[in-house]
Amino acid sequence: MSEENSGNPPRPEMPAKPLIHVAAGMILRADGALLLAERPADKPWSGWWELPGGKIEPGETVLQALARELDEELGIQITQATPWVTHVHEYPKNIVSLAFCRVTGWNGTPTGREGQTLAWVDPHAPITVGKLLPATEPPLRWLRLPDRYLITSIGGQQELPGYLARLDTALQQGIRLVQFREPAWQQRDGEQAVAAALQEVLRRCREHGARCLVNSAHPRDWWDRADGVHLRAADARLPEVAARLRRAAEDSNATGADAAAGAQAAPDNHAGANAAAAGPNSWPDRLLGMSAHDAADLTLARELGADFAVLGHVLDTPSHPGEPGMGWERYAELAGGAGLPVLAIGGQSEATLDEARRHGAHGIAGIRGLLGY
Numbered sequence: 001m002s003e004e005n006s007g008n009p010p011r012p013e014m015p016a017k018p019l020i021h022v023a024a025g026m027i028l029r030a031d032g033a034l035l036l037a038e039r040p041a042d043k044p045w046s047g048w049w050e051l052p053g054g055k056i057e058p059g060e061t062v063l064q065a066l067a068r069e070l071d072e073e074l075g076i077q078i079t080q081a082t083p084w085v086t087h088v089h090e091y092p093k094n095i096v097s098l099a100f101c102r103v104t105g106w107n108g109t110p111t112g113r114e115g116q117t118l119a120w121v122d123p124h125a126p127i128t129v130g131k132l133l134p135a136t137e138p139p140l141r142w143l144r145l146p147d148r149y150l151i152t153s154i155g156g157q158q159e160l161p162g163y164l165a166r167l168d169t170a171l172q173q174g175i176r177l178v179q180f181r182e183p184a185w186q187q188r189d190g191e192q193a194v195a196a197a198l199q200e201v202l203r204r205c206r207e208h209g210a211r212c213l214v215n216s217a218h219p220r221d222w223w224d225r226a227d228g229v230h231l232r233a234a235d236a237r238l239p240e241v242a243a244r245l246r247r248a249a250e251d252s253n254a255t256g257a258d259a260a261a262g263a264q265a266a267p268d269n270h271a272g273a274n275a276a277a278a279g280p281n282s283w284p285d286r287l288l289g290m291s292a293h294d295a296a297d298l299t300l301a302r303e304l305g306a307d308f309a310v311l312g313h314v315l316d317t318p319s320h321p322g323e324p325g326m327g328w329e330r331y332a333e334l335a336g337g338a339g340l341p342v343l344a345i346g347g348q349s350e351a352t353l354d355e356a357r358r359h360g361a362h363g364i365a366g367i368r369g370l371l372g373y
Ligand SMILES: Nc1nc2c([nH]c(=O)n2[C@H]2C[C@H](O)[C@@H](COP(=O)(O)OP(=O)(O)OP(=O)(O)O)O2)c(=O)[nH]1
Pocket: 020, 022, 023, 024, 043, 045, 049, 050, 051, 052, 053, 054, 055, 056, 089, 096, 098, 133, 134, 135, 136
C-alpha cells in the first residue's frame, strides 16, 4: 500500500545521518588489564567511558589513525597492533563505524594528555569505573571470548578414552572453548552412544571452567545441556532454528538474564537506535557460534546475533582433502567486514595464532592443531 492511500500523513524526508569512521584501541597489558578512558568535558558524551582512539582522517589507514590518536591522546607509540572487529552503531544523530584493534605493544606510559581520566580494568569482571558508551559494550563482551576453539573429532566408542586423555591435557593447557561435533559417529551408532560421550566432554569442560557448545548436527534438545550451540551454515538458515533462538532470547529476557550478563542501560536520549547494529546477544545465557564460508554466511551470523563465527578453511587441511584453502588475504577481507569476532579454521595451531591475528582474526579453531598433534 502506498503512503498516499494508507491513511497515514506523509512522513517528512529524514536527512541521512552522517557516517563517522573511528579507530579505537583495545590496549591490553601483559597481565590482561584493559585501558579505558573517560571522555573529557569538552567533547560530546563527556563523562562516558570508551576505548581510546578517534576519527580516521582522509587518506589514513585504520592502524595509522590509531597510532596518531594514541600518540595525541595518551602519549604512547604503538609497536604492536592488529585489526580486530569493525562494529557499526547507530546513534540518534550519527552512525559510527568503529574499527577496534588489539594493541599489545607500545612505548611510553599512557597519560591523559587531553585531561581525560584513565583506568586499567579487568575486562573479565563487571566494569565499575562508570558507564560505557553504548557502542563500546559489544567489544568488551567479545573480548571475553576465548581465542582458541577446540572442535572434537572422537569418531567412536573405542577412541573415546584416548581422546578424553588428550582433552584433559588441552584443558590443563588453557583451552576454554570446545565444540562437541560427532556427526559421523551419531549416524553410525545412534544418538544414545554419542550422548554419553557429550556428558563426558561436558563434565571435563566444567571441571576446568571451559564452555562447550554442541554442533547443530546433534539433536536440538542437547543445546540446553551444553553451553550453547554451534550452527552449521545450512542449519542457520532453517526457520525453526531462528524461531528457537527467538524463543531462547524471549525466555532469558523474561528471567532478567540480560541484567545478569552485564548489559548496561543508556539514558533514553542516548539509547542505541538500531538494536541489530548494536550486536544483540540473542541468547544471553548461552553462546551462539556459526560456521561461515563467505560474506553471506557472516552477514547471517551477525543477523542471528551470534557471539562469533568460524571462517574457513583458511589453509589446506586434512579435513578437506583436495580443496585448497581461501588463504589469508581473502580471510582478512571477509573477517574485516564481518562485524563480529571471527575465528580462523583450517590448518590452524598455536603456530598460526599470530598470523591469524595479523589478518583480523579473534583467534583460531581446529580439531587436530589445538589438541597438539
Ligand atoms: N574512541 C572511541 N570512540 C567511540 C567509542 N565508542 C563510541 O561510540 N565512540 C564514538 C564517540 C564519537 O562519536 C566517535 C569518536 O569520535 P571523537 O570525537 O572521540 O574523535 P576525535 O578524538 O577524533 O575527536 P575530535 O578531535 O574530532 O574532537 O566514536 C570508543 O570506544 N572509542
